[in-house]
Amino acid sequence: MRTSTLATAALAIGLASATPTKSTPAEKVKRASAPAVSASGNAFWADGERFYIRGMDYQPGGESDSGDPLSDETICDRDVAAFADLGINTIRVYIVDNSADHDYCMNKLAENGIYLILDANNPKYSINRAEPGPSYNAMYLQSVFATIDAFAKYDNTLGFFSGNEVINDEEDFDTTLAAPYVKATTRDMRKYIKAQGYRSIPVGYSAADVSSNRIQTAEYFNCGTDEERSDFFAFNDYSWCKSDFKTAGWDVKVKNFTDYGLPIFLSEWGCTANGRDFNELSALNSDKMTGVYSGGLMYEYTVEDSGYGIAKVVSDSEIETTDEYDLFKEALAEYPAPTGDGGAASTTHAVDCPPQSDDWSVDPDSSLPAMPSGAEKYLENGAGDGPGLTGSGSQTAGSDAEAEDNGDSSSSDEEDENASGRIQPGRVAVTGFVAAVVAGGFALL
Ligand SMILES: *[C@@H]1O[C@H](CO)[C@@H](O)[C@H](O)[C@H]1NC(C)=O
Ligand SMILES: *[C@@H]1O[C@H](CO)[C@@H](O)[C@H](O)[C@H]1NC(C)=O
Numbered sequence: 001m002r003t004s005t006l007a008t009a010a011l012a013i014g015l016a017s018a019t020p021t022k023s024t025p026a027e028k029v030k031r032a033s034a035p036a037v038s039a040s041g042n043a044f045w046a047d048g049e050r051f052y053i054r055g056m057d058y059q060p061g062g063e064s065d066s067g068d069p070l071s072d073e074t075i076c077d078r079d080v081a082a083f084a085d086l087g088i089n090t091i092r093v094y095i096v097d098n099s100a101d102h103d104y105c106m107n108k109l110a111e112n113g114i115y116l117i118l119d120a121n122n123p124k125y126s127i128n129r130a131e132p133g134p135s136y137n138a139m140y141l142q143s144v145f146a147t148i149d150a151f152a153k154y155d156n157t158l159g160f161f162s163g164n165e166v167i168n169d170e171e172d173f174d175t176t177l178a179a180p181y182v183k184a185t186t187r188d189m190r191k192y193i194k195a196q197g198y199r200s201i202p203v204g205y206s207a208a209d210v211s212s213n214r215i216q217t218a219e220y221f222n223c224g225t226d227e228e229r230s231d232f233f234a235f236n237d238y239s240w241c242k243s244d245f246k247t248a249g250w251d252v253k254v255k256n257f258t259d260y261g262l263p264i265f266l267s268e269w270g271c272t273a274n275g276r277d278f279n280e281l282s283a284l285n286s287d288k289m290t291g292v293y294s295g296g297l298m299y300e301y302t303v304e305d306s307g308y309g310i311a312k313v314v315s316d317s318e319i320e321t322t323d324e325y326d327l328f329k330e331a332l333a334e335y336p337a338p339t340g341d342g343g344a345a346s347t348t349h350a351v352d353c354p355p356q357s358d359d360w361s362v363d364p365d366s367s368l369p370a371m372p373s374g375a376e377k378y379l380e381n382g383a384g385d386g387p388g389l390t391g392s393g394s395q396t397a398g399s400d401a402e403a404e405d406n407g408d409s410s411s412s413d414e415e416d417e418n419a420s421g422r423i424q425p426g427r428v429a430v431t432g433f434v435a436a437v438v439a440g441g442f443a444l445l
Contacts, residue, residue, distance in 0.1 A: 033110045033111070033155055033156070034046070034109075034110045034113050034114065034115055034155060034156035035047040035155065036155045036156075036199055037051050037115060037158045037159075037202070038199075038200060038202070039159075039200075039202040039231045039232055039262070039263050039348075040346075040348070041263075041344055041345045041346040041347055041348055042260065042261060042262055042263050042264070042292070042344055042345040042348065043263050043294055043341070043342070043344035043345075044158070044202070044232075044263055044294050050294075050338075050340070050341050050342050050344060051294070052089075052284075052285065052290070052294055052295035052337040052338070052342075053089070053090045053115075053117075053158075053265045053294055053295035053296060053297060054087075054088055054089045054090065054281075054285075054295050054332060054337060055088050055089060055090030055091055055092065055115075055117075055295070055296070055297045055298070056083070056086070056088050056090075056091055056092075056297055056298050056299075056300065056301050057091070057092045057094070057267075057268055057297050057298070057299045057300040057301065058079070058091040058092060058093055058300065058301045058302075059093060059094045059095060059300070059302075060075065060079075060301075060302045060313055061302075061304070062302075062304035062305065062306070063094075063123075066094070066095045066123075067095075067097070067389075068095065068096045068097035068100055068389070069093060069096075069105075070093060070096055070100075070102045070105040070106065070116075071096070071097055071100035071101060071102055071105065072105075072316070073104050073105070074316045074317050075316050076104060076105035076108055077108070077317070078316065078317050078318065078319060079301070079311075079319070080105070080108045080109055080112055080114065082301075082311060082319060082321070082325075083109075083112065083114055083301075084112040084114070085329070086325070086328060086329045086332060087329065087332045087333060088114065088332065089113055089114055089115060089337075090114065090115045090116070090117060090158060090295075090297065091109070091114060091115075091116055091117070091297075091301075092116075092117040092118070092119075092161075092267065092297045093116060093117075093118055093119065094119045094122075094164065095119065095122045095123070095389070096118060096122075096147065096150070096151075097386075097388045097389050098143060098146045098147040098149075098150045098386030098387070098388060099146075099385060099386045099387065099388035100150075100388065102150060102151065102154075106151070106154040106156060106157075107154075109156055110154065110155065110156040114156065115156045115157070115158035116151070116154070116156060116157050116158060117158050117159045117160070117161065117267075117297070118147070118151055118157065118159075118160055118161065119160075119161045119164050119206070120144045120147045120148065120160045120161060120162060120189060121144065121161075121162075121163060121164065122143075122389060123393075124143075124387075124389065124391060124392075124393030124394065124395070125139075125140055125143035125144065125387065125391075125393060125394045125395075126140070126163075126166075126394075126395065127140070127163060127166050127178055127181050127182055127185065128178075128395045129166045129167070129168070129170070129173075129175045129178040130173055131395075132166075132177065132178035132180075132181040132182075133181065133369075133398065134395070134396055134397075134398035135181070135394065135395045135396070135397075135398060136181040136184060136185065136369060136372065136398060137372050137374070137375075137394060137397045137398030138372045138373075138374030138375040138397075138398075139387075139394035139397040139398075140185075140394035140395075140397065140398070141185070141188055141371070141372065141375040141378065141383075142375065142378060142383050142384070142386075142387070142394075143386060143387050143391075143394060144162075144185065144188075144189060145188075145189075145192050145375075145378050145382075145383035146383040146384065146385065146386030146387070147160075147386060148160065148189060148192060148193060148196075148198070148201075148383075149196070149382065149383055149386070150386060152193065152196070152198040152199075152201060157201055158201075158202070159201060159202035159203065159204065159231070159232065160189060160201060160202070160203045160204075161203075161204065161205065161206045161234070161267070162182060162185045162186035162189050162203050162204065162205055162230070163182035163185060163186070163205050163206070164205075164206045164267075165206065165207065165208035165236070166178050166179075166181075166182050166205075167179055167182070167207065167208065167210075167213060167217055168208040168210055169208070169210045169212060169213075174361050176213060176216070176217075176359070176360050176361045176362055177361050177362065179217065179220055179362050180362060180366070180368050180369055181369060182205060183205075183220065183221060183228060183368055184368045184369045184370075184371070186203055186204070186205060186221065186228075186230050187227055187228050187368060187371075188371050188375070189203045190203050190227070190231070191227070191371075191379060192378065192379060192383075195379040195380065196382065200231075202231035202232050202263070203230060203231050203232075204221065204230040204231055204232035204233055204234055204262075205217070205221050205230060205233065205234070206234045206235070206236065206267040206268075207233070207234065207235035207236065207267075208235075208236055209235065209236040209237055209238050209239075209268070212359045213359050213360055214235055215256060215354070216354035216357075216359060216360040217235075218233050218235070218257070218260065218264075219351050219352065219353065219354045220353060220354055220360075220362065221233055222260065222261055222262050222350055222351050223350055223351055223352060223353035223354075223364075224350065224353065224368075226350075228368060229262070229350055230262060231262065231263070232262050232263040232264065232265070232294075233260070233262055233263075233264050234264065234265050234266065234267035235264075235266065235267060236266065236267050236268035236269070236299075237250075237253070237266050237268070237269050237296075238268070238269065238270070238271040239271065240269065240271055240279075240280045240283075241271035241272075241273040241274045242271075242273075242274035242275055242276060242277055242279070243274075244279075244283075245282075245283045245288060248280075250283055250289070251288070254288065254289055254291075254292050254293070257292050257293075258291070258292055259345070260292070260351065261345075261348050261349040261350065261351055262348055263294050264292060264293050264294065265293060265294045265295050265296050265297070266284070266293070266295075266296030266297065267296070267297055268296075268297060268298075268299035268300075269296045269297070269298055269299065270298045270299045270300075270308060272307060272308060276324055276327065276328075277327055277331065278298065278324075278327055278328045278330075278331035278332075279331060280296075280298075281331045281332060281334070281335040282331075282334075282335050284296055284335075285335040285336065285337060285338055286335075286338070287338065287342065287343060290338055290342030290343055290344070291342060291343030291344065291345075295337075298328060302319075303322065309322075310322050310324040310325040310328055311325055352364070353365075372398065
């Protein structure tokens, strides 16, 4: 394996890669900021131009040693230099500390034309798929809203994930029953963004690579009232294993999602089963897909135990690139973002809620859980300080008086009970992020 050492200083100059893309390195350096991205019709737009996600999943340390990579200036310098060298325009970060300062790194990303899609949850503050009811509580939403507060001010915050792989293919219990709580979170996040007067930062769900409930999940997050529907839908897909558009079945995934009504992108891609040439980008950037899909995020940047990364962390200021780093860079250069609207639909619309079946347990006529009454005051007053990553966590806070403690003392018990009602028998707590690494990593090997 070739290992070239990427020193930060060298890379700042090293932007001059010989890539035949539209934007020359010089332009990239000149760009002062990244214009805000919005969702409209079934696509994303920035400054009146269609925006395609050409990005990478980014969480140095993986799930076991996850800190906030966007609050450390040294790590930020190290990695943003590589992002610019690769030529990506988006990163997805799974965990941040919502009590930390992110100005330096977000500005650094913006200077390089790089956007952030951020998971608003983390392992401590998330919906517990085994016991979703109690985990949907005021303490949880306070953390989610505080994450929004921490990032809404940056133009290059492209979007928020309201949940990550909460619904999966777990056999011991029915994870589709967690869907209403994730959808309620999505609704609450959009409501909060509006209530705070922030720009309309897109909010959507990132689905696990599970074929048995992918379509139902997509439909569920885009059915019902406009207040309840997402701004986009994303799913993880590891079906293209050094193959081609048809062999991978991506042609069917275009067909099945045609006229879905919202922007769609792949929140993780990059099967490693047959080695990698990253030719997925040939399809993602061609008109075979652009009418329905808005790009995707390659999993992942740093080399972790799961074996998907393209850069080995040597120290906080140094990485070693791998052969796959070069291949990914070459593929990005070979397949630039298309010009024009890519065949995007100009209007958005809802779809029918999926019917109940062996693979989907949510009653299409049931209403979403109401926002826990203790969380309503945040809409008016703001969420206040985020708990960061060291707090006690919220997953069980709704099962007793804690949610009430955290909330408005004038709220009625009755409302809280319904909003956080137990609908699942107790199980080991599993967070979305842990499963993301399993589904996106070990389980695929
Ligand atoms: C596409 O839709 C067909 C018909 O509903 C279904 O049988 C198939 O599993 C779907 N495939 C994918 C990849 O979504
Ligand atoms: C809680 O649920 C019960 C039973 O479904 C219902 O009668 C009651 O009105 C609900 N209370 C609130 C505050 O939504």
